Structure formats: C-alpha cells, structure tokens
Amino acid sequence: MAAPQGSRAPLEFGGPLGAAALLLLLPATMFHLLLVVRSGPARLLGPPPYLPGLEELWSQQALLLWLTWLGLQAALYLLPARKVAEGQELKDKSRLCYPINGFQALVLTALLVGLGVSVGLPLRALPEILLPLAFSATLTAFIFSLFLYMKALVAPVSALAPGGNSGNPIYDFFLGRELNPRIYFFDFKYFCELRPGLIGWVLINLALLVQEAELRGSPSLAMWLVNGFQLLYVGDALWHEEAVLTTMDITHDGFGFMLAFGDLAWVPFTYSLQAQFLLYHPQPLGLPMASVICLINAIGYYVFRGANSQKNTFRKNPSDPRVAGLQTISTATGRQLLVSGWWGMVRHPNYLGDLIMALAWSLPCGMSHLLPYFYLLYFTALLVHREARDERQCLQKYGLAWHEYCRRVPYRIVPYVY
Ligand SMILES: NC(=O)C1=CN([C@@H]2O[C@H](COP(=O)(O)OP(=O)(O)OC[C@H]3O[C@@H](n4cnc5c(N)ncnc54)[C@H](OP(=O)(O)O)[C@@H]3O)[C@@H](O)[C@H]2O)C=CC1
Ligand SMILES: CC(C)CCC[C@@H](C)[C@H]1CC=C2C3=C(CC[C@@]21C)[C@@]1(C)CC[C@H](O)C(C)(C)[C@@H]1CC3
Numbered sequence: 001m002a003a004p005q006g007s008r009a010p011l012e013f014g015g016p017l018g019a020a021a022l023l024l025l026l027p028a029t030m031f032h033l034l035l036v037v038r039s040g041p042a043r044l045l046g047p048p049p050y051l052p053g054l055e056e057l058w059s060q061q062a063l064l065l066w067l068t069w070l071g072l073q074a075a076l077y078l079l080p081a082r083k084v085a086e087g088q089e090l091k092d093k094s095r096l097c098y099p100i101n102g103f104q105a106l107v108l109t110a111l112l113v114g115l116g117v118s119v120g121l122p123l124r125a126l127p128e129i130l131l132p133l134a135f136s137a138t139l140t141a142f143i144f145s146l147f148l149y150m151k152a153l154v155a156p157v158s159a160l161a162p163g164g165n166s167g168n169p170i171y172d173f174f175l176g177r178e179l180n181p182r183i184y185f186f187d188f189k190y191f192c193e194l195r196p197g198l199i200g201w202v203l204i205n206l207a208l209l210v211q212e213a214e215l216r217g218s219p220s221l222a223m224w225l226v227n228g229f230q231l232l233y234v235g236d237a238l239w240h241e242e243a244v245l246t247t248m249d250i251t252h253d254g255f256g257f258m259l260a261f262g263d264l265a266w267v268p269f270t271y272s273l274q275a276q277f278l279l280y281h282p283q284p285l286g287l288p289m290a291s292v293i294c295l296i297n298a299i300g301y302y303v304f305r306g307a308n309s310q311k312n313t314f315r316k317n318p319s320d321p322r323v324a325g326l327q328t329i330s331t332a333t334g335r336q337l338l339v340s341g342w343w344g345m346v347r348h349p350n351y352l353g354d355l356i357m358a359l360a361w362s363l364p365c366g367m368s369h370l371l372p373y374f375y376l377l378y379f380t381a382l383l384v385h386r387e388a389r390d391e392r393q394c395l396q397k398y399g400l401a402w403h404e405y406c407r408r409v410p411y412r413i414v415p416y417v418y
Contacts, residue, residue, distance in 0.1 A: 009163045011171065012389065013258075019174035026261060027138050030270050034131055037276045037371060044371040052131065062132035066140065072112070073195040076105035077186070085242045087180075088251050092158045096180055098187060098245060102194050102238035109199050113206075124214055126207035127279060130269065137265035144264075145173060145257040148188070152177035152254075161254030176256025189255040193244060197267035198234045204268055205230055208275040215279075222285045222364035226274045229297050229361050236305065243312050248390060274365050274372045283366040290364070297360035304353025307342035311350070314338055329408075331401035339408050346411045348390075351383045355413070387412055 013019055032048050039049035081099035089095055117123050126133075149169075152160065155178050164175035181188045205227045209219045219227075237244070244250060249259060314323040318336060327344065328336040342349040358376045365372030391412075395402045412418055 009165070010392075011166060012163060012175070016166075016168045016171040019171045023170070023174055023257060026266065030134060030138070030266060031131075033270055033273055033371075033374060034134055034276075037273060038280045042277065042281055042369050042371045044369070044374055057132055057135040059129065059132035059136075062129050063136040063139075065129075066133055066136040069200065070140070070196055072109070073105065073199065074186070074191065076108055077101070077191050077195060079104065079108075083242075085245060087245045090158070090179075096182075096187065097185070098190055098242075099185075100241050102241040103235070105195055106199055106202075106235065106238050109203070113203065123207045124211040126204060127211050127276070130204070130276070134265060134269040137269065138261065141257065141261040141264050144188075145176075145260045148181055148255055148260065149173050149177060151181055155181075162252060164254035164256060172254075172256065174257045176254030176259060178254055179252075180250075181255050189259065190244070190250065192255075192260060192263040193249060194238060194241060197263045197265075198237060200268035201271050202227075202231050202234045204272040205275040208272065208279045212279050212282075216282065220278060220282055220285065221287075221290055222283050222366075223275060223278045225285070225290060225293060225297075225364045226278060226361060229357065230271070230275075232297075232301065233357065236301075240308070240312075243308060246312065246315060248386070248393070252393060270378075271375065273374055274361055277365050277369070277372045281365075281369065283364065283368075285364055285366075293360050293363045296363070297357055300353050300356030300358075300360055302353070303342070304350055304357060307349035307353060310342050311338065329401050329404055331398040333397060335398075337398065337401060337405050339405060344409055346413055346415055347406070347409050348383070348387050348413050351387060351413050355380060355383065383413065384418075 013022060031052075033044075035048040035050070035052065036042055036044065036046070077099065079101060081101035082104065083100040084097050085100050086095040086097060113121070113123070149172065152172075159178055159180070161176060161179040164172050164177045166172055180190075209223050209227050212223050213219045253259060310323060310326075313320050314326070314336075318324070318328070323338075323341070326338050327340040329339055330336055338344065346352060355376070358379045362373045362376050391402075398405070
C-alpha cells in the first residue's frame, strides 16, 4: 500500500477547502451555462431560468448513449497505431509508451457518424438531450475519480504525482493521486485528455449546426465559423497528439476529479457553448466582419501552432535546422531554454495564440450577450493560473537559469502588458 507522499508539495487551488468548493462549483457552473444558454435573456450572471428536477437530468437512454460513446472511443484507442511514442522520463527513470492514433480516431468517428446519419441516426436530436448527457458525464466523472483514488491506494509510491498526495482525501480526490493510471497499455489520463471530450465537443457542435439547418433552412455563417474554428483546434490537437505528452497535465498533474470532469464533461458541454448560443439566439453576421474574425483566428492559430511546434521541435532535437539558429540559455539540468523566436517574445506565446483564437470563437456570437464570451473569460483565468503554476515548477527545475530567462523575457503572456 502506498504511503502518502507527505505535505511537502505546496497545496494548490486553495487547499482542501478550495478543492471541496470546486467539486461543487464546476458541475454547478456547467449546468448553469447549459440552462441559461437556452433561456430567452441568456444572462451569464443572472439566475438560471429554473432548477431542473431529477427527471430532466436523469435519462437511462442518455447514460447508455454516453457509455456507448466512451466504449467507441476506447475501442478506437486500441486499434493499431501509426506510431507508438515514448513519454517523458519518470521518477524511476522508465518511460511509458503511448499510441499515436488520435487523428485516426477522429476520422473513423466522422465516418461512423456519417454512416449512422445515412441510415437514419437522428443527429439533430442530440441538442435536445444535452442536459441528461451532461448529467451522465458528470456522474461518470465522479465514479471514475473514485475508482482512480482507490487504484492509487495500491499503486507504488513512485507512481504517485508530485501534488495530490497531501493525505487530505477531498483534496487528493480532486487533484488526483496517481500520475499515469493505466491498465496494461490503456492509459486513462492520456485517453481522456484528447478523445471522448474533444471529439465529443465537435460532434455536439455538428449536431447543433444540423439542428440549426433544420430549423432555419440552412446553417448561419456564424455557426459555420464556430464549427470550422473549433474543428481546426480539435483536429490540430489530435494531429499533434504526441505533443500532449509534454504538457503539465501528463507530466505533473495526477489524474483525479479535476481532469476527469474537465476532460469528460466540462470540455464537450461548455466548450460548445458558442454553438449552443447560436442555435437559440441567431446572430446576423456579414461577410466583411466574418473575414475579420477569420483573420483573427488565423493569427491566433499561427502564434499557437508556431510557438508549440518550435518548443516541441527544440525539445526533440535542439540541432534541428528549424531551431538550431535560436538563442538559448543553458541550465544546470543539461536542458536549454529558448530565448529568441516565439519564446523570446513572451514566456508563454502559445497561451497568447490560444487566447486570440478564443476571442475569434466568441465574436461570431455578436456583442449583445456576455454568455458566449464565457470561454474567453474562463480561459484567461485558467491560463493565468496555469502560467503561475508552470513558473513555480520551472523555477524549481531551472533555478537561476529561470531567473535569467525571466530577466531577458520579462512579459508572461501579452507583450508589454502582462
Ligand atoms: N484549450 C484549453 O482548455 C487548454 C489549452 N491549453 C494549451 O495547451 C498548450 C500546452 O500548455 P502547457 O502544458 O500549460 O504548457 P507549455 O506547452 O507552455 O509548456 C510549459 C513548459 O515548456 C517548457 N518551457 C518553458 N519555457 C521554455 C523555453 N523558453 N524554452 C524551452 N522550453 C520552455 C517548460 O518545460 P520543460 O523545460 O520541462 O520542457 C515548461 O514547463 C498551450 O498551447 C495551451 O494554450 C492548456 C490548457 C487548457
Ligand atoms: C474543469 C476545470 C476548470 C479545469 C479543467 C481543465 C481542462 C479542461 C484542461 C486542462 C488542460 C487541457 C488541455 C486541453 C483541453 C482542456 C484541458 C483538458 C487540450 C487538449 C486542448 C487542445 C490543445 O491543442 C492541447 C494543447 C492539446 C490542450 C492540452 C491541455
């Protein structure tokens, strides 16, 4: 039985009290958004139009559909992969292997859904059952996190994450105890991070587009843009699946409620908020404005992809001709830090690009409501908090060299602003 790692890791998210509050607040916020978006006034900060009874949240059919979805994605994960990648080195010096077949899963899902629709699968009915589906996803996330917590009780100490092992059950349940919980080749965290939630998100968007077409004769330009931008984002994440292996979620955070709920429920049901908003509150959008929004998304994507690819290429092979000319700082760990190129502009250029895209996803929804800007607001808070966590970890890893990097690149996310 694994002993807790002790309280050496500083507590995050406000400690046990913060974790307990988030356990309730996150699902409550998600249901609030789902209820408010379909109401007439659609006020982000107003009360929900009504409180749904259990009969509206619970549906055996929705649970079955949700479990079938998870089963389908799990089956696609187990299909032969074009490549098997190695993860970062673990505490015991070993490396785990991960199948790289996420994009293949996206394409196969699209084919299966297309086939389903051609034989009468009512895709347009999906928006009607979002509430019970979200309830099933939340329930699954709670039960699954409980399983992960128990599993960590019998995991070796070397398998535990740096945080999430404080000894406080609520805090540890929220943050997650085990770093890479798996059963044989099946890695739960890696699977959940990219597949059911992200692919589910674009499928929900598509269903909203189809329903809009049925209601109004054709999908609106705003709905096309939101669908297109977010499909690009999800397609890009799955195309560059290997890069997720170096994110802090995989290398640092345990797998507990925060990520299980985030991946399985929060992402598909709140990230699709703009498309949901457009179905219930159609917005006029002219071609000139649509072109400006496309340009904003293209700039955001260019920064996001440029920064992420530059770092990944550099981490894989610093002498790659695409990055060999960049200036670097040496660190005591033997690794180097980039101080020119994207990473010389601000310390988190990828966050900047991601935020610019977030803006482009909300703009097609017009300026009449704050609700479709929820993602931008939440994401800004998430990235500011994430940036602070990453800085702490980098300071611990790189010490003086990190101070030197901060001196040479003083801005965190937005040049000359923050
Ligand atoms: N849509 C969403 O909901 C979310 C999206 N994201 C996106 O996920 C992506 C990954 O984000 P995240 O995992 O937070 O962090 P990053 O990809 O920014 O990785 C941070 C790590 O990069 C390395 N690094 C930092 N500075 C340098 C440098 N100058 N030179 C070389 N390496 C450096 C360090 O690790 P090391 O030195 O060990 O390599 C550091 O820990 C981002 O694009 C972000 O926007 C993130 C969260 C949510
Ligand atoms: C519910 C809470 C408020 C917090 C949950 C956070 C999670 C929703 C996010 C944590 C890191 C994420 C990443 C992506 C999606 C959201 C979560 C899971 C990501 C897969 C999106 C696509 C990107 O291209 C990426 C870089 C692969 C992202 C990695 C981090």
